[in-house]
Amino acid sequence: MDAERITALSDVPTDSTVCFRVTDDSDETQEAILVRTAPVATDGGDPVSEDGVSCWLNYCQHFTHIKLDKGSGAPMRDGEVVCANHGAYFAADSGRCTFGPCEGAYLTDLEVTVEDGDVYLTDDDYAFVGLGPVETDDCDRASSSNVEF
Ligand code: FES
Numbered sequence: 001m002d003a004e005r006i007t008a009l010s011d012v013p014t015d016s017t018v019c020f021r022v023t024d025d026s027d028e029t030q031e032a033i034l035v036r037t038a039p040v041a042t043d044g045g046d047p048v049s050e051d052g053v054s055c056w057l058n059y060c061q062h063f064t065h066i067k068l069d070k071g072s073g074a075p076m077r078d079g080e081v082v083c084a085n086h087g088a089y090f091a092a093d094s095g096r097c098t099f100g101p102c103e104g105a106y107l108t109d110l111e112v113t114v115e116d117g118d119v120y121l122t123d124d125d126y127a128f129v130g131l132g133p134v135e136t137d138d139c140d141r142a143s144s145s146n147v148e149f
Contacts, residue, residue, distance in 0.1 A: 003113065003120040004128035010117065012036055012053055016073030017081065019058060021129035022110070022121065031058035031133055032110050032126070033069045034119060035081055037093040053119055055112040056081075056095050058133075061105035062088055071133040081107075 012018050017033040024030060038052040060066040060083045068074040068083055068090075075082045080089040080098060088100025095107035111123035121128045 003122045006034065006112070006119045006121055006128060007131060008117055009053060009114050009119050012119065013073065015076050017069045017076070018073070018131070019069040019071060019133050020131045021134055022126040023129055024126055029129060029134055030126075031067065031069070032056065033058045033074060033081075034112065035076075035092045037079075053112060053114060054093060054095070055110040055121070055123075056090075056107035057110065060085065060088060061090075061097055061102040061107065062086055062100065067133075069133070 006020055007018060012034045014036045017035050019031055019033050021029055022032050032055055035054050035056065036052055037054050056068075058067050058069050060068055062083065063085070066083065066085050068081055070084070075084060076092070077089065079092050081092060082089055083100065086101055088102055089098045090096065090107055091098055095109055097103050097105045097107075110121065110126055113120045113122045
């Protein structure tokens with residue numbers, strides 16, 4: 001598949017994630033998230049580094065029906081993505097769960113490439129659909145306000 005532009009690298013925050021939709025080979029629409037992998041050096045406010053972004057399917061390895069980014073960005077602590085449900089931490093660069101109930105598990109990665117300040121989806125297995133979450137997923141929306149332990 002051709003590379004498809006997702007967004008500008010400068011629009012990916014360092015303390016949260018960007019959610020977007022993809023389709024896979026079976027035409028199923030899924031959500032993925034862009035995550036900054038390193039602090040961005042700034043020069044007058046503009047990003048200097050053009051790498052430092054990774055991409056993962058948007059679900060926790062503890063309960064796979066739970067989204068990391070529930071539509072407004074997943075929380076991040078010390079450069080790791082945090083699952084709001086039970087506090088699992090995932091390393092931004094490897095996707096490995098470093099702490100929590102699924103410690104040692106890995107998020108599913110999608111290949112992205114940064115060119116001229118834009119982030120492109122360059123994964124042969126997925127096609128870009130659009131920015132934002134899947135609108136019709138009522139199931140997980142309900143669970144976002146229902147923290148279980
Ligand atoms: S669902 Fe993510 S830590 Fe439990």
